[in-house]
């Protein structure tokens with residue numbers, strides 16, 4: 001079964017405008033990277049070349065940026081034009097999006113902490129908002145053993 | 159025979175309690191995204207799901223007065239990978255807690271197989287290949303959900319920007335065949351259809367005409383935004399006018415249509431406004447009345 005490979009490839013293309021460009025130039029690249037049937041390879045090459053792929057890539061980036069923008073607005077403002085470069089570098093290092101907004105944000109903050117190319121304003125905002133995110137994350141972790149559905153869980157099905 | 163009046167409701171978000179407090183009589187049902195009721199620390203964590211106790215308690219405040227419908231985004235039935243059983247168990251616990259009339263997921267890929275963790279997110283709902291292989295994968299998972307939850311299961315049509323070329327079957331045919339095989343219903347999102355019409359030149363009449371009318375259990379209405387030549391399903395506005403025309407024309411043809419739900423994102427509550435949400439609810443009631451053929455009541459909130 002190669003459907004899983006098809007889905008993996010489509011996900012990778014959506015996450016990487018650079019991979020889309022490479023596949024547009026050289027569709028055979030797909031068969032080097034993934035185990036695909038000829039039909040799947042043709043379909044992916046068409047999708048990579050389609051107009052809509054630009055929207056997929058934009059929405060992927062907007063969705064992945066959302067937790068950081070929501071939890072670290074001052075950091076994003078202080079990074080300014082550097083945000084695009086730094087968050088792209090982070091996504092390259094961490095290709096898997098974490099579904100937990102605070103975990104995703106904390107990982108980005110940690111990634112920035114280890115860099116030495118931040119402006120003093122960005123470093124200050126990072127320090128303040130990273131602490132807030134860590135505290136909120138710790139609070140959700142501390143609540144993890146409190147089960148809001150405890151009573152429902154032991155009830156017989158309706 | 160006249161149809162029963164479909165129930166009218168809202169997709170729950172943190173701004174909805176204010177609407178319910180101001181105009182709760184216009185809201186028959188609340189649609190809950192269970193995935194927003196917890197923080198997911200991922201497979202392998204000692205306590206994987208940390209509950210959002212405030213949100214759950216807030217919802218509980220309304221659960222006695224409004225019917226509840228479950229609408230998940232995390233199980234990603236079309237992904238070519240085993241279902242996330244722990245997540246399904248958590249969805250089932252939320253169902254036992256709130257008592258969903260039915261539960262829906264999406265006919266889009268949200269989870270990517272082959273990621274570094276089992277619940278690796280695709281980052282958005284991606285298009286799927288409508289073929290026999292996918293029918294088998296989705297069909298088996300729908301049967302598992304039916305057995306686990308004990309209520310009807312529905313799948314929603316998504317917004318897509320790049321259609322999969324040369325499909326074995328169309329999306330309506332896929333939905334019809336899934337229904338034949340499993341009894342799975344359809345959550346028909348008219349705004350997603352509108353977006354696909356704008357982005358991919360789909361014909362709504364052809365799409366709606368190809369659906370087995372029996373399968374539609376619920377309709378979603380919503381609004382979106384243009385984005386650099388594309389049109390997105392951003393849930394950021396009131397519904398476009400043409401969607402109400404489609405609902406008026408096609409709603410009476412769906413004999414099992416039981417609910418109409420307006421979806422919007424809380425970050426756009428200010429833009430849409432309380433009056434805007436109420437206006438959507440009133441339009442949904444008018445459409446539901448027209449579908450049932452009953453006379454229109456005086457609006458409860460003006």
Ligand SMILES: [Fe+2]
Nearest residue numbers: 314347378421
């Ligand atoms: Fe929807």
